[in-house]
Amino acid sequence: MLEIKGLTATIEDKIILKGIDLVVPDGEIHAIMGPNGAGKSTLSYVLSGRDGYEVTGGSVLFDGQDLLAMEPEARAAAGVFLAFQYPVELPGVGNANFIRTAVNAVRKARGEPEMDTVAFLKEARAAIKRLSMPEDMLKRNVNVGFSGGEKKRNEILQMALLQPRLALLDETDSGLDIDALRIVADGVNAARGPNFSALVITHYQRLLDHIVPDRVHVLAGGRIVRSGGPELALELEAHGYAGLEAA
Amino acid sequence: MSELDFLDRIDLASVSEHPHRLAALDAFRAAGFPTRRDEAWHFTDLKARMRDFDWAQKGDQAVLALPDLSWAGVVLRDGIWDAASSRPAPFMSRLVRDEVVRAGSTALVALNAALGQDGVEMVLRDGEEGGTVMMVAQAGASAQPITPRYRVVLGAQATLTIIEVAQGSGAYVHDPVWDITLGPGARLDHYRLQDESVQSVHIATVFVAMGEAAHYNGFTLAVGASLARSEFHVALNGARGDVHLNAAQLLTGRQHGDVTTVIAHKAPLGASRQTVKSVIDGAARGVFQGRIEVDRIAQKTDGYQMNQALLLSPEAEIDSKPELEIFADDVKCSHGATIGALDPEQIFYLRSRGIAEADARALLIRAFLTEALEPIGESMARPLFEAAIEGWWRRAAL
């Protein structure tokens, strides 16, 4: 379970998060919507431990642990996974090698046995098939020369293999064609269960047709300004964010 | 130490009276150690390094394990052919130096010619396939400069792979010289691992003379020595010669590493490709000098040179000097240089996937080197080189 209380954060002395309160219970999927520049990516980065942000107040508990005190790799080992809004290219690093290194690092940290190449490739190929991705995705360098949509699918492939407890999906639907959108949504829905929760950041109601959220929150101006059920997304689609910030 | 002090240390009585040797000794005396005033040594101050050189730092050679010698090969200990450890291929023999070795173009080659005791000769007949041989130079017990000479002659269409390993312990000066002649259509794969003790000085000079359509495929990995230089002089004397000359140097602490190449296209339709990568940590300093010469007659030459440095610390330094001297009008020559640091975005991406920071850095450094390692392909030499990179990383991370 993720519990965010009164979280405030700055970047280069600019206040971006102005007091976030948010609870995501186990097994639930929450959507976060909100205007450009509202602080959605900032929230996902602060939760995953990226450098450059200063947390000036509040707390984040993940399964009762102080998430903010942990190194990024320890958060990953604890089960936090960020699907990046802009996945990073790693020239010279093979995708299969990268994902296997990550899976084994996480398994090791959790006291589980490491996976050998053969066992890993078997799982990776099965996941690729499930997600209807091209097989050569494993052979290529990480995200290098991938199309926008392929990069997003590669994030979902990593998620499928790392099996996180909490997925932060930052606009994973942006730039996806209709089929890819369904593939990504299937990936998330397949992970759904009592030990999986997710924060799905999106601008489009369309994704939420496929991944039906338990709650929808609106983040604007560094605060959660409204929360509701899935119908809130439909309302936003119809009326926009106008007037919400003041609410 | 001056050249005279340096020569004082050496048991000159043991230097052969052969006129080639005496001429070489004179040449070294006259030239002295190169200084920064020598244009070819502007970035590498050998004289200054020799001034502080502490011969007293002795190593224990017994601790050095030989690399796996599952191939045929020769081991030189402090420059002397070690018959007990060697398993020479039929075409490898002890070089009779006085007869074939002459003073060369540089002070260090002259020193090698004057003092050299042993050498190894590899001569392959036309069409002979030599397979893979190891050439191991171990050093450490010697207060004398170690000056082996290697002579490689491949007949037409002959092929050979040489895996060269230089390693040692304690303080010593290793000054090997390679004299390579490739006949028409011959192919030499030359994989060099410089893993010397960090107190040593290593100056290697490699001469390659290539016949028509000959192929030289070289890769040097330099991880050791206090000061190291690998200097290549490759001449494409016949048409359609093909050179692939890559190198990677990994430097930390106060190490100084230098890769210097001169590729002379002296015939038409030749191709040369060079990718040189430097990874520099601590207060180490890297140098790359690469000259491509294209003679008037060498039309349709295709030359490519890429030189990239990854600086891991604020005090790390790289000097790079590409030079193109082109006298033919119908050629394609390009060169490029980049200097960068590890990208924090990439490190965070890896860490967010559970990979510890040190491992993330190691992975990115290894990725940076990938292109330079291309010449060794998936050959049996690869594990040796991967292990050396891994070992450097562990040492640098301390």
Ligand SMILES: Nc1ncnc2c1ncn2[C@@H]1O[C@H](COP(=O)(O)OP(=O)(O)OP(=O)(O)O)[C@@H](O)[C@H]1O
């Ligand atoms: N390095 C930085 N320096 C200064 N300002 C920054 C920096 N990074 C982010 N910001 C600012 O922080 C604010 C929040 O950015 P963030 O990326 O969190 O928005 P977002 O809600 O994800 O927007 P979008 O919907 O466009 O992705 C923006 O005004 C942005 O310009």
Ligand SMILES: [Mg+2]
């Ligand atoms: Mg964003």
